[in-house]
Amino acid sequence: MRVHPPFLEMKKNNPLPPRRRFSLRAQDARTAWLLLIPSLLVILGVTLWPIIYTFILSFFMAPTGLHQVRTFVGLGNYLAMIKDQTFWETIGRTMYFTVVSVGLEMVGGMAIAQLIHSHPWGWKLLRFSLIIPWAVPTIVNGAMWRWIYNADFGALNGLLMQLGLIKHYVPWLTLPYLAMPLVILADVWHMLPFVALILQAALAGLPLELDEAAAVDGANAFQRFWKIRLPLLHPAILVALVARTVDAFRVFDIVYIITNAGPANKTLTITYLTYLNSFPWGKQGIGAALSFLISIFTISMALIFIRFLYHPEETQ
Amino acid sequence: MRTLYKIALLVMVAIMVVSCGTKPTTPATQQIATAAPATAAPATAAPATAAPVKPVTIHVLTMDQAGLKPAEIDQIVKDFEAQNPDIKVNMEYLGYDYVHDKITTGMAAKPPAYDAAMVDVIWPDEFIKANYLLDVTDRVTPDMKTNMFPASWNGVTRNGKVYGMPWLMDVKYFMYNKDILQKAGISAPPKTWEELVDQAKIIKQKGLAEYPIIWSWNQKEGVVCDFTVLLFGNGGAFLDANGKPAFNNAQGVQVLTWMKQTLDNKLSNPSSVSSDEGAVETDFLAGKSAFAVNWLFQYSDSNDATKSQIVGQAAFAPMPVFAAGAAASIKGSSVDGSSSFAIMATTPYPDQTWKFLTYLSSNAVQIKNSAEMLPVWQNDFQGDAMKTLLAASPTNLVTVPAFQAQFPFANERPTVAYYNEASAALQLAIQEALTGVKTPQAALDEAAATWVTLAAK
Numbered sequence: 001m002r003v004h005p006p007f008l009e010m011k012k013n014n015p016l017p018p019r020r021r022f023s024l025r026a027q028d029a030r031t032a033w034l035l036l037i038p039s040l041l042v043i044l045g046v047t048l049w050p051i052i053y054t055f056i057l058s059f060f061m062a063p064t065g066l067h068q069v070r071t072f073v074g075l076g077n078y079l080a081m082i083k084d085q086t087f088w089e090t091i092g093r094t095m096y097f098t099v100v101s102v103g104l105e106m107v108g109g110m111a112i113a114q115l116i117h118s119h120p121w122g123w124k125l126l127r128f129s130l131i132i133p134w135a136v137p138t139i140v141n142g143a144m145w146r147w148i149y150n151a152d153f154g155a156l157n158g159l160l161m162q163l164g165l166i167k168h169y170v171p172w173l174t175l176p177y178l179a180m181p182l183v184i185l186a187d188v189w190h191m192l193p194f195v196a197l198i199l200q201a202a203l204a205g206l207p208l209e210l211d212e213a214a215a216v217d218g219a220n221a222f223q224r225f226w227k228i229r230l231p232l233l234h235p236a237i238l239v240a241l242v243a244r245t246v247d248a249f250r251v252f253d254i255v256y257i258i259t260n261a262g263p264a265n266k267t268l269t270i271t272y273l274t275y276l277n278s279f280p281w282g283k284q285g286i287g288a289a290l291s292f293l294i295s296i297f298t299i300s301m302a303l304i305f306i307r308f309l310y311h312p313e314e315t316q
Numbered sequence: 317m318r319t320l321y322k323i324a325l326l327v328m329v330a331i332m333v334v335s336c337g338t339k340p341t342t343p344a345t346q347q348i349a350t351a352a353p354a355t356a357a358p359a360t361a362a363p364a365t366a367a368p369v370k371p372v373t374i375h376v377l378t379m380d381q382a383g384l385k386p387a388e389i390d391q392i393v394k395d396f397e398a399q400n401p402d403i404k405v406n407m408e409y410l411g412y413d414y415v416h417d418k419i420t421t422g423m424a425a426k427p428p429a430y431d432a433a434m435v436d437v438i439w440p441d442e443f444i445k446a447n448y449l450l451d452v453t454d455r456v457t458p459d460m461k462t463n464m465f466p467a468s469w470n471g472v473t474r475n476g477k478v479y480g481m482p483w484l485m486d487v488k489y490f491m492y493n494k495d496i497l498q499k500a501g502i503s504a505p506p507k508t509w510e511e512l513v514d515q516a517k518i519i520k521q522k523g524l525a526e527y528p529i530i531w532s533w534n535q536k537e538g539v540v541c542d543f544t545v546l547l548f549g550n551g552g553a554f555l556d557a558n559g560k561p562a563f564n565n566a567q568g569v570q571v572l573t574w575m576k577q578t579l580d581n582k583l584s585n586p587s588s589v590s591s592d593e594g595a596v597e598t599d600f601l602a603g604k605s606a607f608a609v610n611w612l613f614q615y616s617d618s619n620d621a622t623k624s625q626i627v628g629q630a631a632f633a634p635m636p637v638f639a640a641g642a643a644a645s646i647k648g649s650s651v652d653g654s655s656s657f658a659i660m661a662t663t664p665y666p667d668q669t670w671k672f673l674t675y676l677s678s679n680a681v682q683i684k685n686s687a688e689m690l691p692v693w694q695n696d697f698q699g700d701a702m703k704t705l706l707a708a709s710p711t712n713l714v715t716v717p718a719f720q721a722q723f724p725f726a727n728e729r730p731t732v733a734y735y736n737e738a739s740a741a742l743q744l745a746i747q748e749a750l751t752g753v754k755t756p757q758a759a760l761d762e763a764a765a766t767w768v769t770l771a772a773k
């Protein structure tokens with residue numbers, strides 16, 4: 001004979017009112033959903049819907065304007081871009097910007113993080129001052145560097161002239177081979193502190209015992225960094241690397257302010273090309289397709305980094 | 317639970333109501349149809365003791381670069397509002413480079429952000445195709461049509477329909493520094509571009525300017541404007557009689573080659589390749605250049621001691637042409653940089669907006685503000701009205717003759733809906749040639765091919 005627990009017996013004898021059809025857990029879930037609906041609507045409206053709309057738009061020839069006829073072109077916009085030489089040149093240029101700027105930021109950021117971690121004299125001031133370039137809005141940063149690079153009135157020419165390193169002012173931003181490195185320098189100055197602060201915070205959280213034990217065993221500073229700290233820093237490096245790579249690949253504002261994609265398109269990046277198609281040229285379908293191609297590139301890069309750098313078992 | 321559902325439902329409805337906004341969205345075209353009988357309705361339709369009408373607010377976008385400064389336009393708005401208490405005007409100012417994109421994004425908003433906007437002479441075809449602009453043909457009075465410069469109407473008229481109110485008549489001017497020329501022993505400014513090179517060499521040799529000439533040749537519209545000036549001054553043109561690109565013919569290639577040579581000879585400031593019109597002004601006003609090509613605003617700024625180190629030294633001369641152009645009877649060359657104000661087709665207030673635009677471009681307002689921007693009214697340049705114009709500002713004694721000498725030679729850039737993309741191709745070609753990436757011929761050929769492709773789409 002099956003024995004029912006006492007509370008089931010009670011339930012049997014005192015059935016719930018007919019209106020109460022849901023369990024407490026289900027009621028809680030329903031209440032939670034109701035409370036979440038306003039936020040979800042907002043999120044749906046401002047993030048998800050534009051993404052879906054842009055994705056749909058990418059399959060149409062969609063000129064800017066009111067009451068415009070949109071023609072379905074299937075993958076036509078994507079194929080047009082993939083066949084376009086300018087697109088691949090721009091991708092190459094953007095990759096160059098991304099690899100060099102993120103590379104410098106990671107190496108420089110690690111060096112500064114190590115410096116702060118060793119607590120030299122004035123390290124707190126150094127850590128505080130790191131925030132300043134990062135806190136400057138990108139547009140302001142771009143305007144500042146544009147003036148620094150100005151051929152006739154810029155600080156860079158003034159400094160080099162004072163040091164006797166140049167005899168004539170150099171028109172930096174007119175030199176096709178130098179324009180992109182100069183934009184990269186402005187970006188590195190702006191974003192290196194972000195990487196340094198992430199890595200410094202991660203370094204501060206590492207157990208000292210491992211480092212000390214390795215030192216007792218005779219490991220030198222480089223060996224301790226390479227064999228102990230660096231593996232333990234993998235999660236923080238991954239975060240900085242993914243965040244910066246995705247951000248750098250979408251670079252737009254600093255290019256817009258400093259060079260306007262010139263000289264001769266030598267600083268034209270993929271997001272800038274997207275902007276040109278979407279707004280000044282009124283080709284929203286192409287702009288939407290480019291946006292999704294950018295997403296594919298950035299997600300691919302993020303996945304590659306995660307695949308090669310994310311090994312949670314190593315940091316246990 | 318039902319109460320909770322009701323609350324959630326109310327929140328959702330509230331969000332939807334707020335997100336829909338409160339601005340009326342009746343398109344101007346519909347309002348014209350419905351408003352006309354209302355305005356023509358007899359007085360009996362409205363009670364004698366009607367409550368004061370709540371003023372309507374119109375939103376107007378314009379540039380903060382050439383023409384009047386924001387403070388001057390704000391004063392005009394203030395005067396207009398005092399005379400028209402039923403209309404409030406909300407002005408928005410942006411740098412020229414941002415106005416086009418702001419219009420397109422503003423028109424995509426629901427409801428559209430602007431009732432009127434400044435429209436550069438190169439944008440009407442694109443905006444008409446995009447259905448942004450209201451046809452105002454029937455609103456233009458015979459007085460406006462007759463007395464404003466025909467060229468100003470050409471900028472906003474397509475297929476016999478008028479899409480805006482002329483606002484700013486501007487061309488590129490050739491300006492020089494009198495003191496530098498005097499110190500160099502040069503008695504008169506150049507009449508040809510070849511003479512300019514000779515004079516620049518003298519100025520450079522005497523150490524009066526390291527780079528005597530400054531241009532706006534960065535990768536923006538300014539470089540196309542300067543190329544237009546030079547191309548037409550060499551007897552060239554953008555398009556041939558069949559509408560095919562012609563700027564890559566011998567005249568165009570000669571011009572681009574000449575531009576590159578002035579950089580290579582260090583007569584043109586190498587920073588020209590990264591300079592826009594603002595940077596040209598900064599350089600010229602610092603006394604670093606002897607010659608500059610720029611819009612009218614540079615002249616009034618040159619006499620502003622807070623901005624200029626060359627107060628009283630700037631002077632106009634007719635834009636030079638190439639010797640070959642002069643031999644072909646070309647008397648002058650410049651580029652049209654006019655702009656107008658257009659009513660957005662979606663405005664619920666076309667009548668109020670038109671009232672404001674007619675006030676903005678009215679004869680009295682334009683004469684009063686003529687120190688920064690010469691009137692679009694051609695009758696102001698004739699007879700007794702001319703005396704009034706010259707007396708309106710000391711600057712006008714210089715700018716009015718300069719305008720009269722240069723304006724008749726203003727050349728138009730192509731009026732096509734895909735102008736922005738075509739211009740971008742030409743900007744790239746010019747920059748590629750100037751930076752030595754390609755030869756002038758190869759670069760212009762590539763741009764011409766792009767123009768053909770764009771025209772075929």
